[in-house]
Amino acid sequence: MSEPMLKVTDLHAGYGAIKALKGVSLSVEAGEFVAILGPNGAGKSTLMKAVLGVLKFSTGSIRFKGEELASTTTVERIRRGLGVIPEGRQLFAEMSVRENLVLGAYAQLGVTIPSSIEEKMAEVFDLFPRLRERRQQAAGTLSGGEAQMLAIARALMASPTMLICDEPSVGLSPKFVRDLLAILQSLRGRGITIVLADQNAIASLRVADRGYILDTGKVVATGYSKALMEDPALRAAYLGIQGTL
Amino acid sequence: MIFDFSNVGQIIFSGLSNGTLYAFIGLGFGLVSRSTGIINFAQGEFVMLGAMLTATLTQFGLPVLLAAAIAVAITTLISAIFYKLAIEPARNATIAQLVLITIGLSILLRGAATTIWGAAPIPVPGFSGDRPISVLGISVLPQEIWLSCILVVVAFGIAWLFQRTTIGLAMRAGASNPLGAAFLGIDHRRLGFYAFILAGALGGIGGAAWSPLSFAQVDIGLALGLKGFIAAAIGGFSRTYGPIGGGILLGLMEALGAGFISSAYQDLITYGVLLIVLIYWPQGLFGGQLPNAHEAVTELLSSAKPSPTTIVSADMYKMIALAGVLVAAGFSLQGVWLTSAIFAIILAIVVIGLVLLTGYCGQLSLGQGAFMMLGAYSSGYLTLQWRLYPLLAMAVGVILSIIVALVLGRALFKLSGYYLSMASLALLMIGLTLARELVSITGGANGLAGIEPITLFGWSFSDDRSFYALASVVLIGVLGIALSVTRSRIGRSMLAVRSSPSAAQASGVDVGRLKAQAFAFSAAVASVAGSLYVHYLGIANPIPFGVDATIMQLTALTLGGLLSLWGAVMGSAVVTAIPTLILFFGGSAANQIVAGLQYLTFGVLLIVIVVFQSRETPKPVVAVSRLFENRFGHRKAKVL
Amino acid sequence: MQDTLEVEGLTVRFGGLVAVNDVSFKIGANEIVGLIGPNGAGKTTIFNSICGVTQTAAGLINLGSESLVGKTNAQIASLGVSRTFQNVRLFAELSVRDNIIMGAYRTHKCGFVSSALRSPQHAKIEKESGEVADHWIDRLGLRNFADRSAASLPLGIQRVVEVARAMAGAPKLVLLDEPAAGLNAIEKERLAAIVKQIAVEKCAVLVVEHDMTMVMPLVDRLIVINFGFKIADGAVADVSRSAVVQEAYLGV
Numbered sequence A: 001m002s003e004p005m006l007k008v009t010d011l012h013a014g015y016g017a018i019k020a021l022k023g024v025s026l027s028v029e030a031g032e033f034v035a036i037l038g039p040n041g042a043g044k045s046t047l048m049k050a051v052l053g054v055l056k057f058s059t060g061s062i063r064f065k066g067e068e069l070a071s072t073t074t075v076e077r078i079r080r081g082l083g084v085i086p087e088g089r090q091l092f093a094e095m096s097v098r099e100n101l102v103l104g105a106y107a108q109l110g111v112t113i114p115s116s117i118e119e120k121m122a123e124v125f126d127l128f129p130r131l132r133e134r135r136q137q138a139a140g141t142l143s144g145g146e147a148q149m150l151a152i153a154r155a156l157m158a159s160p161t162m163l164i165c166d167e168p169s170v171g172l173s174p175k176f177v178r179d180l181l182a183i184l185q186s187l188r189g190r191g192i193t194i195v196l197a198d199q200n201a202i203a204s205l206r207v208a209d210r211g212y213i214l215d216t217g218k219v220v221a222t223g224y225s226k227a228l229m230e231d232p233a234l235r236a237a238y239l240g241i242q243g244t245l
Numbered sequence B: 001m002i003f004d005f006s007n008v009g010q011i012i013f014s015g016l017s018n019g020t021l022y023a024f025i026g027l028g029f030g031l032v033s034r035s036t037g038i039i040n041f042a043q044g045e046f047v048m049l050g051a052m053l054t055a056t057l058t059q060f061g062l063p064v065l066l067a068a069a070i071a072v073a074i075t076t077l078i079s080a081i082f083y084k085l086a087i088e089p090a091r092n093a094t095i096a097q098l099v100l101i102t103i104g105l106s107i108l109l110r111g112a113a114t115t116i117w118g119a120a121p122i123p124v125p126g127f128s129g130d131r132p133i134s135v136l137g138i139s140v141l142p143q144e145i146w147l148s149c150i151l152v153v154v155a156f157g158i159a160w161l162f163q164r165t166t167i168g169l170a171m172r173a174g175a176s177n178p179l180g181a182a183f184l185g186i187d188h189r190r191l192g193f194y195a196f197i198l199a200g201a202l203g204g205i206g207g208a209a210w211s212p213l214s215f216a217q218v219d220i221g222l223a224l225g226l227k228g229f230i231a232a233a234i235g236g237f238s239r240t241y242g243p244i245g246g247g248i249l250l251g252l253m254e255a256l257g258a259g260f261i262s263s264a265y266q267d268l269i270t271y272g273v274l275l276i277v278l279i280y281w282p283q284g285l286f287g288g289q290l291p292n293a294h295e296a297v298t299e300l301l302s303s304a305k306p307s308p309t310t311i312v313s314a315d316m317y318k319m320i321a322l323a324g325v326l327v328a329a330g331f332s333l334q335g336v337w338l339t340s341a342i343f344a345i346i347l348a349i350v351v352i353g354l355v356l357l358t359g360y361c362g363q364l365s366l367g368q369g370a371f372m373m374l375g376a377y378s379s380g381y382l383t384l385q386w387r388l389y390p391l392l393a394m395a396v397g398v399i400l401s402i403i404v405a406l407v408l409g410r411a412l413f414k415l416s417g418y419y420l421s422m423a424s425l426a427l428l429m430i431g432l433t434l435a436r437e438l439v440s441i442t443g444g445a446n447g448l449a450g451i452e453p454i455t456l457f458g459w460s461f462s463d464d465r466s467f468y469a470l471a472s473v474v475l476i477g478v479l480g481i482a483l484s485v486t487r488s489r490i491g492r493s494m495l496a497v498r499s500s501p502s503a504a505q506a507s508g509v510d511v512g513r514l515k516a517q518a519f520a521f522s523a524a525v526a527s528v529a530g531s532l533y534v535h536y537l538g539i540a541n542p543i544p545f546g547v548d549a550t551i552m553q554l555t556a557l558t559l560g561g562l563l564s565l566w567g568a569v570m571g572s573a574v575v576t577a578i579p580t581l582i583l584f585f586g587g588s589a590a591n592q593i594v595a596g597l598q599y600l601t602f603g604v605l606l607i608v609i610v611v612f613q614s615r616e617t618p619k620p621v622v623a624v625s626r627l628f629e630n631r632f633g634h635r636k637a638k639v640l
Numbered sequence C: 001m002q003d004t005l006e007v008e009g010l011t012v013r014f015g016g017l018v019a020v021n022d023v024s025f026k027i028g029a030n031e032i033v034g035l036i037g038p039n040g041a042g043k044t045t046i047f048n049s050i051c052g053v054t055q056t057a058a059g060l061i062n063l064g065s066e067s068l069v070g071k072t073n074a075q076i077a078s079l080g081v082s083r084t085f086q087n088v089r090l091f092a093e094l095s096v097r098d099n100i101i102m103g104a105y106r107t108h109k110c111g112f113v114s115s116a117l118r119s120p121q122h123a124k125i126e127k128e129s130g131e132v133a134d135h136w137i138d139r140l141g142l143r144n145f146a147d148r149s150a151a152s153l154p155l156g157i158q159r160v161v162e163v164a165r166a167m168a169g170a171p172k173l174v175l176l177d178e179p180a181a182g183l184n185a186i187e188k189e190r191l192a193a194i195v196k197q198i199a200v201e202k203c204a205v206l207v208v209e210h211d212m213t214m215v216m217p218l219v220d221r222l223i224v225i226n227f228g229f230k231i232a233d234g235a236v237a238d239v240s241r242s243a244v245v246q247e248a249y250l251g252v
Ligand SMILES: Nc1ncnc2c1ncn2[C@@H]1O[C@H](COP(=O)(O)OP(=O)(O)OP(=O)(O)O)[C@@H](O)[C@H]1O
Pocket: A134, A137, A141, A142, A143, A144, A145, A146, A171, B638, C014, C017, C019, C037, C038, C039, C040, C041, C042, C043, C044, C045, C046, C086
């Protein structure tokens, strides 16, 4: 196939008077793992919101699997194979952990809840044993980190072709951050395309194939992970490391 | 009274029978609130439609079951159309705005029904005859059996929907967090559409099945809706069978109260119970979750532009401009238009209080009429009986209102959201009952007559023009104080509470106290308005302070924009002008058509304005993440 | 010298779950203490019980000589406890300056009537809290954002505004719940410097943070919580080397 899985061209988007994206172009091939980096306010979340259809964009185009997304709704985009670990988790606070997880697989469910869902849930629980213990707890009463685990687990319940992760490691303790990156890597091993925006720049570049660095709404650098990590100018300006890796 | 089992049994049974209907309506409320987060104020009107349509169709000679089926179909269709035309286009609406839209619909439906059918009650034959069957000495109508059987079937259906199906689960998810739901491919708009279809059908079925037990009448919707809401509130919104328990409990209480105490005070019992439940068992007697959208008018459509918190020069210019307009109008208006202007000013005074309470504190009050009555009757009674100086009597009303509002407010504002709406409505209903029944003070339905005009320094404000001048001065005064409040430390903390109650508390703001103070302010100005009203007309009776007044206040408030004090004045002017205009052009038409048209206009206005407003400002993403915090109300909030 | 905060035998239950189990610790004035532990260990719950948001099942919490148990959130704030939230909670529709003025709310008393009538006292309070806000705006480098609504700011700036709001109340104790979550390495460094600075104000700081590279140079002492129990309390170097912490928290 010639066209990449996701192709964003000259995207402009913003919030009223605030222009958050000023002509962003990027592409993600099927099966690739791409990191989106950049300081806070660079426009990473805005880019993801535009891809997901939460934010309308003024000019530019977003093509997914060869089709233009501009006029489609978020729901439609999810049905076409997008999956998301959203900014701010977006859990169903008064519903139980279990119900949140079942809903994660909503797109594949029929009218009633099949028993086969238990297997899938068991897999996810193996990754996050804490959630198994808290199956019946209301999602809104989970601790910050537990809630983040649930957001990740819920996204894993779906079977997207492309998973968009906006700051998935926020609030996770060090051990779980490492687990998370390993999980994302294994998903990618199963052929799922991954787009990751995270503040752990170096850690995400280590697992990603390629990276884009955004600043004030523009792509300022792009390349293979290794090249980005080794560029001294980028390291000082965006990756927050002075010394060696 | 001789104690007689069959008599008690009969009373209990009639309570059960009414309770079944309340349960029906309560189920409708629960269904919509669980699946969309909206409290559908039109639920009672769906029942009215079901009943009226069944009645009309049987009058055309259709067999009653066929008539009922068609009535249910039409009611369902109306609900579906309403969703498509009013709820769905309100794309960025907050839950609070959607609730306002349903209030608009309920007014509209009532108006349309009044225009079409008039006020006369219509009898409806039972589905299978009207011959009572005697069971244990209690006479039971076949229709009552029909009603309870249908209720059981419907309840099982709803239980199945929410407990066994993916759709039910997804509906709850959509109500809980629409954005989160969309991220999983859940089309919450479509599910909301289904919910409204079901709610319409449910209302229609309830109305059709109940109408043979009573008469079909166009004005039953409001009272039935309220009782259904009470059933859901008592039973717990999120419980499938809760509204049934609540409805039956309410029906029994009413019947026993009417049977053994006094039927005149039946409403007092009903609404008293509602108040007590709201205060002590906010999650319903049987537990469960609070309905969604706890910060009723909270999730603000904030943009990049922050709200002002100090007086700016624009405020001053606007104040001067308003004074100018008032003076110009005072010199140029004549006759009915001058009267209309006086009523507009009185309305504006009430609505200004609501801007603080509803706009700034996110608390929707539907019962300002109760405080207007406190003012009105204080003025009337004290000047007539105690020969008190009018301004002093007015002050007494203000103090009483402040006390009632503070006491009730402190009890209620541990909670937030629709609780005040319901509690204040209950207060209004209690007030109306008392005004009707405490004849020695209020003069009952006839009211008090011969109330003297306000005098000041020997000058009597008895003619329209001088009263207009007085009212204008009061308006400017009230507006000035309200403006001063909103642009002060207090106004800033109100805005803070609206954005994040937990952070406001962590900054030392006593949230409950602040809201209670806003409530007291709104009560005080409503009381002043009530006093002005009776001194102007010279008579005091309950009519101008009922639910119709609430509807006008709400429309004016919405029209002007919830946060705008100037808007409150303009909204009031428009809303008062509408009835005058309708009378002006359609004066010859039958009275009831005029009343119906008024409702209709207000309903349409309310819906159109809110839909329009909600489309114009996109809801920022922050608001959605903030929902997280508000979900559980203050008591259960998990603070991260 | 008396400790600023003294927690003794604190226990918090949620149904059958004991989220905080018999935890005791002290914090002195001017001290910066780190509170660390794996996800769900009970850190935020400890914060919430100090602030009066969560009911405690047992234990004492004293701020100086004042007991905080049984007081409301707002009362405790008025006694001099400020906090930030794990998920930023600014007043979205207020400007940055007004957000920070709200932080100073607790330092004055001025009722509804006095504000409505614009008493001289109200004017004085408004002036003073405005000055306090301006002080923190300048000190934390927020001048360029002062008139923007909080909702429109990038997260990194929002975190700083939260710290400024907490400090504007001239607190005795500041609780920072993951103040650097979602910040990048550069922003974290900047925030750490700010936190170091504010401890100079004679206030005690208790900070929850998962990023050890940020915590270690920042704090004077570390308290480690796991499954609701306190498992370590001491100097940074000792605690971070202890095997039990390594295993429980860092997962190595
Ligand atoms: N209201 C509640 N009901 C039931 N369990 C609760 C409630 N609040 C908190 N918990 C549980 O208590 C435990 C401690 O939660 P807490 O928020 O204090 O964790 P934390 O240490 O702050 O974790 P994190 O680093 O993930 O933020 C968690 O397991 C959480 O699920």
